[in-house]
Amino acid sequence: MMTSFFDQFMSPSLLGIPLMALAFVLPWLLFPSPAPRWLTNRLLTLQGWFINRFTSQLLLPVNVGGHKWALILASLMLFLISLNMLGLLPYTFTPTTQLSLNMGLAVPLWLGTVLIGLRNQPTAALGHLLPEGTPVPLIPVLIIIETISLFIRPLALGVRLTANLTAGHLLMQLIATAAFVLLPLMPAVAITTSVILLLLTILEVAVAMIQAYVFVLLLSLYLQENV
Amino acid sequence: MPTSPVKTRIPLTSFGHLVTEVKRQLFGIEPPVSVEYTGWRKYFNSYTPQGRRNYVLATYGILVATAAVFMIHRRNRQEKVTSSSTI
Numbered sequence: 133m134m135t136s137f138f139d140q141f142m143s144p145s146l147l148g149i150p151l152m153a154l155a156f157v158l159p160w161l162l163f164p165s166p167a168p169r170w171l172t173n174r175l176l177t178l179q180g181w182f183i184n185r186f187t188s189q190l191l192l193p194v195n196v197g198g199h200k201w202a203l204i205l206a207s208l209m210l211f212l213i214s215l216n217m218l219g220l221l222p223y224t225f226t227p228t229t230q231l232s233l234n235m236g237l238a239v240p241l242w243l244g245t246v247l248i249g250l251r252n253q254p255t256a257a258l259g260h261l262l263p264e265g266t267p268v269p270l271i272p273v274l275i276i277i278e279t280i281s282l283f284i285r286p287l288a289l290g291v292r293l294t295a296n297l298t299a300g301h302l303l304m305q306l307i308a309t310a311a312f313v314l315l316p317l318m319p320a321v322a323i324t325t326s327v328i329l330l331l332l333t334i335l336e337v338a339v340a341m342i343q344a345y346v347f348v349l350l351l352s353l354y355l356q357e358n359v
Numbered sequence: 360m361p362t363s364p365v366k367t368r369i370p371l372t373s374f375g376h377l378v379t380e381v382k383r384q385l386f387g388i389e390p391p392v393s394v395e396y397t398g399w400r401k402y403f404n405s406y407t408p409q410g411r412r413n414y415v416l417a418t419y420g421i422l423v424a425t426a427a428v429f430m431i432h433r434r435n436r437q438e439k440v441t442s443s444s445t446i
Contacts, residue, residue, distance in 0.1 A: 262405060272418050
C-alpha cells in the first residue's frame with residue numbers, strides 16, 4: 133500500500149474499531165491527580181501552580197459572572213495543549229488536526245457566550261453589533277459587517293487551530309523526507325535540511341502551545357463582552 | 360496576590376472605543392451625553408447602548424421584512440405562472 137503525506141491525518145482505527153476515544157483519553161492519563169496531602173510533590177505543585185496562574189490571568193478582565201467559566205476554560209487549555217504537544221511525537225495522531233473536533237469545540241462554546249449575552253444583557257449584546265460613534269450613513273453597512281464577523285468567529289476559531297497544526301505537521305514531514313532522501317546523495321545539503329527541521333520542530337512546539345492559548349483566550353474575550 | 364482593578368486589555372472585538380478616541384483627539388468631536396438628545400435621536404443614536412440596540416433591531420427588521428416581501432412576491436408570481444399555464 134502506497135503511503136502518502138496525509139496518512140498521518142487519518143482517524144486511527146484498529147480492525148475497524150475507531151481509536152479516536154483512546155486518542156482523547158491518553159492526555160488525561162498523563163496528568164497527576166491531586167493527592168490528599170497538604171504538601172504535594174513537585175509535579176503536582178507545578179501543575180497546580182500552572183493551572184492557578186493561567187486561570188487567574190485569563191479571567192482577570194472578565195466580570196465576576198464569567199468566572200463560572202474558569203473550569204471549562206482551564207480544562208480546555210490543558211486538553212488542547214496536551215493534544216498538540218503529544219502530536220509532535222513521531223508516528224502519533226494529533227486529534228486537533230481534525231476540523232470536526234475543533235469545530236465541535238468552537239461552535240458550542242462560542243454559541244454559549246452569545247446566548248449568555250442575549251439572555252442576561254440583550255441591550256449590550258445587540259449594541260456590540262454597532263461600534264460607538266459610527267456615522268449615520270454607515271450604520272446599516274456596519275451592522276451587517278459586524279453580524280457577519282460575529283458568525284465567522286467559530287469558523288475562524290476552528291479553522292485557525294486545524295490549519296496551523298496541519299500545516300506544521302505536513303511541513304515537518306516534507307522536510308524530514310527531504311533530509312532522509314538527500315542523505316546518500318548530498319550529505320551537506322541533508323545536514324542543512326536537518327538543521328532547518330530542528331528549527332521547525334522548535335517552532336512547532338511553540339505553535340502548539342500558542343495555538344491552544346489563542347483558542348482559549350479568544351473564547352474568554354468573547355465571554356468578556358457578553359458578561 | 361492583590362490584583363489590579365484596572366482592566367488593561369483592550370477589547371479586540373470592537374473598534375468603537377478606538378473610533379471614539381480618534382474622533383476626540385484628531386477632530387475634537389465629543390460624544391454627546393444622552394441628556395442632549397431630543398426627538399427620534401433619543402431612541403436612535405450610535406452612542407448610547409439603547410440607541411445602538413434600536414438601530415440594530417431596526418436594521419434586522421428591515422432586512423427580514425424585505426426578505427418576506429420578496430418571497431411572497433416570488434410565490435405569487437409562481438402561482439400566476441402555473442395558473443396561466445393550466446388555462
